[in-house]
Amino acid sequence: MPEKFEHGGAVYAAAAKTGDNALIDFSANINPLGLSKIVKQAIMDNVGNVIHYPDTAMTELKNKIGTVYDIAPQNIIMGNGAVELLYVLCHVLQPKNVLLIAPTFSEYERAARSVDATINYCFLSEQHEFELPLQKLIISLKNKDMLFLCNPNNPTGTLYSAENIAIVVEHAEANNCFVVVDESFMDFISNSGDFSVKSLLNGCHNLLIIHSMTKFFALPGLRLGFAACSDAEVIRRMNLDKDPWNVNCLAQKAGLAALDDKIYRRRSRSYTRSEINYLYEELSQLPLLKVYKPSVNYILLNIHKLGMDSARFYQIMLEKGIIVRDCANYPGLSGDFVRIAVKRREENDKLLDAVESIME
Structure with a gap:
């Protein structure tokens, strides 16, 4: 379980721990289009x-x-x-x-x-x-x-x-x-x-x-x-x-x-909404996940049916090159919950492949 006030986005610490500088960070909810x-x-x-x-x-x-x-x-x-x-x-x-x-x-x-x-x-x-x-x-x-x-x-x-x-x-x-x-x-x-x-x-x-x-x-x-x-x-x-x-x-x-930058703002809303819908629909097809309908660029998951807690899920995903947000330190949640950000299509597909491989 993460420390009480620990946040997502700790990509430097994760990279130092794994030696992998190419980790995909799904733990921080940042615009997937990146910097304008x-x-x-x-x-x-x-x-x-x-x-x-x-x-x-x-x-x-x-x-x-x-x-x-x-x-x-x-x-x-x-x-x-x-x-x-x-x-x-x-x-x-x-x-x-x-x-x-x-x-x-x-x-x-x-x-x-x-x-x-x-x-x-x-x-x-x-x-x-x-x-x-x-x-x-x-x-x-x-x-x-x-x-x-x-x-x-x-x-x-x-x-x-x-x-x-x-x-x-x-x-x-x-x-x-x-x-x-x-x-x-x-x-x-x-x-x-x-x-x-x-x-x-x-x-x-x-x-x-x-x-x-x-x-x-x-x-x-x-x-x-x-x-x-x-x-x-x-x-x-x-x-x-x-x-x-x-x-x-x-x-x-x-x-x-x-x-x-009005074009960036308009494109960001359109692109992010498309990827939110895509990731939500794909995750919702996986029978062992409870997926909460998102309104913005992050999605809360209940992983209880996977038979593992959020700390174990985090570690397995990290070994696959992906950082997710372990939500066990949120008052009102537990080790049944993780949060993922919405990113670009290629990255979202890598996350989906990683989650599916856990269920095989």
């Missing part, structure tokens, strides 16, 4: 600027994000990846009783524990396909001062309606509870307007939206993300709490180029 050529060129064109300090105001980047995502630029704060902002927020607001749905992204809990918050779980039900238990969640808000929601949820891939989240935010406000909604995978969804709650920002001062730019734009090594909140005091205090040079100059230029 326009973004790569922007990075190369600006390498010389690393002799200067980064722009602390990041006005151009905030304005571009504001235009693309329809968010007022003054409500935006930039981060060295979205995760940095989770920690900054917790250190600013100092929550005492935090509510998490489970299973979900582990950095919410880790950020909350960094300020000694008490963690409370609202568990999702496998029998109900990990859907949001709206009434149960609303009841659980009592005496909680912060709630984290991931939409689409990681690792289950469950997508929650904006209407249901709006109901949660309204009840949270009545309970003096601050809500963080992580929309880091929302870029992969063509009709994201039906699910994003950014339209609530102006009317809700107890809401902060987190958005990673590393997943969809394939920038995990550069680190780039943002948060948006209409409470000016929260944004002001977060800006004071973070490193003023937290986003390096290459990440800033990459972000600007990525947001301008």
Whole structure:
């Protein structure tokens, strides 16, 4: 079983362990098209600027994000990846009783524990396909001062309606509870307007939206993300709490180029959706797997019928040159679960061949 807060994407550690530098990493949920050529060129064109300090105001980047995502630029704060902002927020607001749905992204809990918050779980039900238990969640808000929601949820891939989240935010406000909604995978969804709650920002001062730019734009090594909140005091205090040079100059230029590359964004959504459907359909044909229907670029699997736990499955796949995400360390899951990313067709076929060979 992986350590409690261990993540996917540990390709360097896996390569060092196996001596194989050609491992295919299905444990990190990154855009299968990889880095945009326009973004790569922007990075190369600006390498010389690393002799200067980064722009602390990041006005151009905030304005571009504001235009693309329809968010007022003054409500935006930039981060060295979205995760940095989770920690900054917790250190600013100092929550005492935090509510998490489970299973979900582990950095919410880790950020909350960094300020000694008490963690409370609202568990999702496998029998109900990990859907949001709206009434149960609303009841659980009592005496909680912060709630984290991931939409689409990681690792289950469950997508929650904006209407249901709006109901949660309204009840949270009545309970003096601050809500963080992580929309880091929302870029992969063509009709994201039906699910994003950014339209609530102006009317809700107890809401902060987190958005990673590393997943969809394939920038995990550069680190780039943002948060948006209409409470000016929260944004002001977060800006004071973070490193003023937290986003390096290459990440800033990459972000600007990525947001301008409309062809890449459109092609990424189309290609990824095609491969999501392909991989889901092929995996669903394998009788010993329970495959949960994905909404974005990762798929949760229950491997219980294979007669092995997730640690053994991980090891066998690693020996076949493939890294998967062992989900045993997610509260609310167990050694019956693994998560795989959606990649290019050739890589997806290699994964399918590897899984099928286990069943022979």
